[in-house]
Amino acid sequence: MAGEPQPDCLFCKIVSGEIPATIVRETETTVAFRDINPQAPTHVLVIPRLHHADAASLAAAEPAVAADVLREAGNVAADEKITETGYRIVLNTGAGAGQTVFHAHAHVLGGRGMQWPPG
Ligand code: AMP
Ligand code: ZN
16 A cells, blocks of 8 residues: 555665665655665665655655655755755656656756756
């Protein structure tokens, strides 16, 4: 059920500690950790502790937690000192858009120039 830990979900296992991750920030509602396959000098994932399949589903079910994820993305950027140079928050939604883990997550990417349009 949405919001409940899912036994086969990689990010639920990171939340529970079953799978290790390089955690950089934690709050009551979120966990932020370094992406295992970084695409920029800073590449951190911010996830809600609650399981929801994607960002829009999270926002519909738990709007305050969706706001927590975005606030934490900004806090990660500040910690990483990329606020001034700019950073990108990416919410891949659906396999066709490159989503591979179906537990909502925000990518925080920075520390290099970003192209537009994104690939
Ligand atoms: P997405 O493709 O938007 O679903 O993003 C999933 C991200 O999770 C990818 O950037 C992966 O590199 C990352 N990832 C997969 N497994 C792990 C892991 N064990 N620890 C940290 N990041 C991971
Ligand atoms: Zn999950």
